[in-house]
Every structure is written in C-alpha cells, then in structure tokens.
Amino acid sequence: MSKAGDQILAALKQPRTRIFWPIGMAFFVGLFAYNACTVYVRPGQLGVKQVILGGEKGIRDTVYGPGLHWVTPGAERMHLFATDLQVLEMADNPAEVGEGAEHRVVRAIKIQTSEGYTVSADVTVLYRIENPYKVITQIGPGRLYEDSAVIPRAEQVLRRTLGELDSDDFYKGDQRDKAMEQAQKLLVTEMEPRGIKVTHVLLRQYRYDSRYQQAIEQRKIQDQSVFKNMAEAAAAQAEAEKNRIIAEGQATVQVELARGDAEVAKLRSGAELYRRTQAAQGDLVVKLARAKGTELENVALRGAGSENMVGLKMADVLGGTQVIIVPTDGEGGVNPLDLNAALKRFDVKGM
Numbered sequence: 001m002s003k004a005g006d007q008i009l010a011a012l013k014q015p016r017t018r019i020f021w022p023i024g025m026a027f028f029v030g031l032f033a034y035n036a037c038t039v040y041v042r043p044g045q046l047g048v049k050q051v052i053l054g055g056e057k058g059i060r061d062t063v064y065g066p067g068l069h070w071v072t073p074g075a076e077r078m079h080l081f082a083t084d085l086q087v088l089e090m091a092d093n094p095a096e097v098g099e100g101a102e103h104r105v106v107r108a109i110k111i112q113t114s115e116g117y118t119v120s121a122d123v124t125v126l127y128r129i130e131n132p133y134k135v136i137t138q139i140g141p142g143r144l145y146e147d148s149a150v151i152p153r154a155e156q157v158l159r160r161t162l163g164e165l166d167s168d169d170f171y172k173g174d175q176r177d178k179a180m181e182q183a184q185k186l187l188v189t190e191m192e193p194r195g196i197k198v199t200h201v202l203l204r205q206y207r208y209d210s211r212y213q214q215a216i217e218q219r220k221i222q223d224q225s226v227f228k229n230m231a232e233a234a235a236a237q238a239e240a241e242k243n244r245i246i247a248e249g250q251a252t253v254q255v256e257l258a259r260g261d262a263e264v265a266k267l268r269s270g271a272e273l274y275r276r277t278q279a280a281q282g283d284l285v286v287k288l289a290r291a292k293g294t295e296l297e298n299v300a301l302r303g304a305g306s307e308n309m310v311g312l313k314m315a316d317v318l319g320g321t322q323v324i325i326v327p328t329d330g331e332g333g334v335n336p337l338d339l340n341a342a343l344k345r346f347d348v349k350g351m
Contacts, residue, residue, distance in 0.1 A: 037071060038068050039080075040067070040068050041065065041078070044084045045066065045083060046064065046065060046132045047065075047078045047079065047081075048063060048064070048133050048136050049076055049077070049079075050076065050078075051076055052074070052075055052077055053074065059133065059137055063131070063132060079132070079142070081129050081132040083128060083129055083130075084128065085127075085199070086129075087124060087126055088106070088125040088150055088154065089103060089104065090106055090107065090108050090122060090123040090124070090125075091105065092120065092122075096205070104151075108120045109123055109155055109159065113167055113170075114163065115166050117167050119162070120206065121162060121203060122205040123154075123158060123201065123202065123203055124200070124201075124204060125150065125198065125200070126202075127197060127199060128197050128199065130195055130196065130197045133195065135196065138193075138195070145194075149194060149196065153187060153190055154201075157186045157190070158183055161186070162183070164179065183201045187201065
C-alpha cells in the first residue's frame with residue numbers, strides 16, 4: 001500500500017474521524033432521498049402525476065401547481081407542462097424568426113388558392129396549456145402536443161380557410177382578417193377539448209410564386225389603370241356639374257339683384273310720387289287758404305264800413321306826412337276846413 005493510502009487509513013481509525021463518518025453518510029443518503037422522493041414545480045408550470053408501479057397504474061387527475069411535491073421513487077413520476085404563452089412559428093426566412101428563438105419553428109405553410117395559385121404564408125400561432133391532465137391523457141407526455149396536435153391541426157385548418165381565398169382576396173385586409181379569425185375559431189373548437197387554448201392566429205407575410213406574382217402585378221396594374229380612368233371621368237363629370245351649379249347660382253344671384261334694384265327703384269319712385277302729391281296738396285291748401293283770405297278781405301271791403309276802412313288806410317298812408325300842399329281855389333281846390341268835401345274826395349260817406 002502506498003504512503004498516501006496508509007495515511008488515509010490511519011485517519012479513519014482515529015476516534016474523532018469515526019464520529020463524523022456516519023453523519024456524512026446520513027447527510028448524503030438524506031440528500032439523495034430528498035431528490036428522489038420530491039419534485040419541484042416551478043412558477044409557470046403545472047404537474048400531473050403518473051403511477052408506474054402498483055395496483056392503480058395510470059395518470060392521476062389531480063393537477064399540481066408550483067411548489068414541492070412528494071413522489072414515490074420508482075413507482076411515481078411527475079410530468080411537467082409549461083402554462084405560459086407558447087409560440088408556433090411557420091416561416092422559411094430565419095430573419096422572420098429571430099436569433100435565439102426558443103419557441104417551435106417549422107416551415108412556412110403552402111396554400112393552394114381557389115384559382116390554383118400557390119401562396120407561401122408565414123403564420124404565427126399563439127397558445128397555452130390550460131389543462132395538462134387532458135393534454136397527457138388525450139395527446140401524450142412531454143412536448144408531444146406540438147407534433148401530434150398543434151402543428152398538424154394548425155396546418156390543416158389554415159390550408160382550409162386560406163385556401164378559400166382567391167389571389168385578390170390576399171390583397172384585401174378585411175378578407176385576410178376574416179379568414180384568420182375563422183381559422184382561430186376552428187382551432188379553438190378542436191384544441192380546447194384537449195386542454196390547449198389557442199389565443200391568436202396571425203398571418204404575417206404571404207408570397208406568391210414568382211411566375212404568378214408577375215402576372216398578378218400586371219393584372220393589378222391594369223385594374224388600377226381602369227379604376228384611374230373611371231375616377232378621372234367621374235371627377236370630370238363632377239367638375240362639369242359643379243360648374244353648371246355655380247353658373248346657375250350666379251345667374252340666380254344676378255336675377256335677384258336686378259329684381260331687388262327694380263323693387264328699390266319702384267319704392268323710390270312711389271315715395272317721390274307720394275312726396276310730390278303731398279307737396280302739391282299742401283300748396284293747393286295754402287293757395288286756397290290765401291284765396292279764401294283775399295276773398296274775405298274783399299267781402300269785408302265791400303261791406304258796411306268799408307269806406308271808413310279805406311279812410312283809415314289812407315290815414316295810415318298819410319300818417320307820416322308832415323306837410324301837404326293842396327290848391328285852395330279853383331275847380332280842384334280843397335278847403336281843409338270842409339271835412340265832408342275831403343271825405344267825399346276819398347269816396348267816404350259823410351258823418
């Protein structure tokens with residue numbers, strides 16, 4: 001025996017070393033038993049227990065949540081399933097998937113349209129496991145649900161729903177969305193009884209074969225040219241209609257303006273006629289009043305005492321006269337002392 005072996009044997013024979021040896025063995029045995037008899041279910045996981053040995057072999061319907069759970073070594077086994085959102089990518093271009101992607105990636109799905117064209121579609125299916133007991137009993141343990149359920153059923157449903165579209169429908173967002181909604185409903189109906197919930201089915205990209213792509217582009221260009229010509233014709237017709245409406249409106253405005261001017265002139269002429277009529281009537285009233293006054297004056301002058309009025313008028317005329325020279329002899333002589341003769345000269349009757 002070598003020198004090193006002799007030293008180890010001598011150390012084990014010492015009393016202190018013999019005390020720690022059973023403790024170490026018990027620790028290692030306990031650690032082994034702990035690892036063999038317990039299973040830790042992490043957050044985001046669910047567990048289903050399977051009995052391998054014994055009279056009650058099979059899958060237990062109890063679903064175990066996150067935490068530490070007891071299993072009988074060699075007789076029981078805990079199957080773990082992820083419950084967070086899982087992704088199935090159907091794409092040919094690695095750039096569409098991303099580096100380091102941990103989710104499942106398969107080839108892009110080939111769609112045969114109703115017109116016979118082949119379309120390569122990149123599709124993303126989002127789903128999660130809701131009931132692991134249904135998954136393991138109807139599909140199987142591990143990730144068998146991907147290859148046996150999610151992938152084949154998704155391809156079959158997508159070929160059916162997208163295959164109902166024609167080449168033009170792929171360019172119409174509402175038609176594509178309607179087809180993807182229908183695909184999701186069908187997948188939910190098929191996968192939910194198996195414990196899997198499909199949350200989204202997304203069409204990210206689609207590509208026609210190169211020979212069909214060119215033909216479709218040319219046809220779309222021709223269709224767009226036809227639509228463009230139709231739109232331009234409709235625009236020209238609308239422009240002509242607009243110009244006609246504008247011309248009619250302008251003519252109506254001119255007619256109404258002329259009618260308004262005529263109405264204003266009519267009102268002004270009526271007002272002028274009324275003014276002149278009223279002025280003439282006023283002048284007539286004034287003149288009639290003046291004539292009436294003159295007539296009354298004449299009547300007064302012809303009535304009794306008119307001679308006295310004439311004399312008073314003559315007196316007013318002569319009122320400012322200081323000296324009058326009249327002849328006192330002859331046929332026209334005036335005797336200033338003979339008042340009756342003076343009154344007679346002025347056609348005034350004597351007193």
